[in-house]
Amino acid sequence: MENRITKLFNIEHPIIQAGMIWNSGWRLASAASNAGGLGLLGAGSMYPEILREHIVKCKKATDKPFGVNVPMLYPDIEKIIDIIIEEGVKIVFTSAGNPKTFTSKLKENGITVVHVVSSVKFALKAQEAGVDAIVAEGFEAGGHNGREETTTFTLIPMVKEQLKVPLIAAGGIATGRGMLAAMVLGADGVQVGSRFVASEEASSHRAFKQMVVDAKEGDTQLTLKELAPVRMLKNKFFESVVQLYTTNPTKEDLIKHLGRARAKRGMFEGDLEEGELEIGQIAGLIHDIKPAAEILKDMVLEFEIAKKEVANF
Incomplete structure (x- = not known):
């Protein structure tokens, strides 16, 4: 599949593995990238030098594009940005802060910048700041969330209506059918978090992964x-x-x-x-722990099957 997101990141499938704290280390990011998606390191749970170690290991584990997610509410943000530039990372997702803060500096260093938002208002502010793409994350998402409580199903078409840059949907997406629904609503790709928590490569504790699988x-x-x-x-x-x-x-x-x-x-x-x-x-729809490559493969297969089924309506 080729579209604006696959071209922007030079990846095979428009699926981004979210950079989640305590889950998204180099093993998960490299596995997602090797499987044809875009893997992200979760810098929010890493001291600057720990992030550097993960970047170095990720570069050794994959020759495919990968990126770093940077929540701007955490300390040592300046050091983290400098390390990303020093290590030659080419893709950065920023979140939880003003996109104007680092977008220009990152782009001046040849880095593709994506910003995560939870509303139309902040999507437009991010676009004005010069980002290359936007993640619109609905209320269903795990972790730190927007105050607006707008669901993904509502948010994506509202953002799409006013946006010019590529749009990535997030929040409540863990299957190929969910991916198709998001793209029908106007997304160019999807960011997936919770499903990748329940992966073999996620750095989170096995007991937490099992609790996700058991969730209803x-x-x-x-x-x-x-x-x-x-x-x-x-x-x-x-x-x-x-x-x-x-x-x-x-x-x-x-x-x-x-x-x-x-x-x-x-x-x-x-x-x-x-x-x-x-x-x-979406944890209620996650029933097993398996390799990230299988998760991505299953999503793509289900997406193609669902697309054919819809075509027959």
Whole structure:
């Protein structure tokens, strides 16, 4: 399949493996890229020099394009950007911040820049900042999410209506049928997170992966909107947050209760009770843990089958 996204990234399939914290290390990113998609390293959970190690290992593990996702709300952002440039990474996805901050600097160094948004307003701001493509992420997505609560099915056509640069859909997409639906709505490609969490190569803890596989409809919920809205699996920690809200907590109360390294504790270290377990609503449709290459292959096959079925309507 060839379209604006495959041409932009020089990849075979318009499928991007999301750069998720504590999940997207060099093994997952290289596996996704080797399978014909675009793999992303999740810089949000890496100190600068750890990111450099992952970039170096990824370059050794694949000769295909790969990129780095950079959430701009994390510390050491300047160092991270400098390392990306020094190591010759050619694709950067920015998120959780103003796209004007680094887009010009990255593009001056020959880097293709994509920005993640959750609304039409911010999609247009990103386009004005000069990004090469935009990821529009719906309310269904896991991890840190937009405050607008606009679903993917609604967001994609609204963004498409006003956008000129290529559009990538994200949030609630884990299958070929979901990919086809997003592209019918106007997306040029898809970014997939939760499905790749349940992959052999994801750097997250096996216990967390299994909890994702075991999840059913309604097992995730968006919370902590006063801080940075995050969708997570319901566990002991989540229930403690729900209980805290009954006391009308201040922002400071929520910050204290969240504490430090809660996401690492849950997703990377496997504390399924007290950890923050970030995942999307689509977890209810994920039933196994398998290699990233198989996940990508299955998505492409199902996409082609679904496309033929739709053509017969």
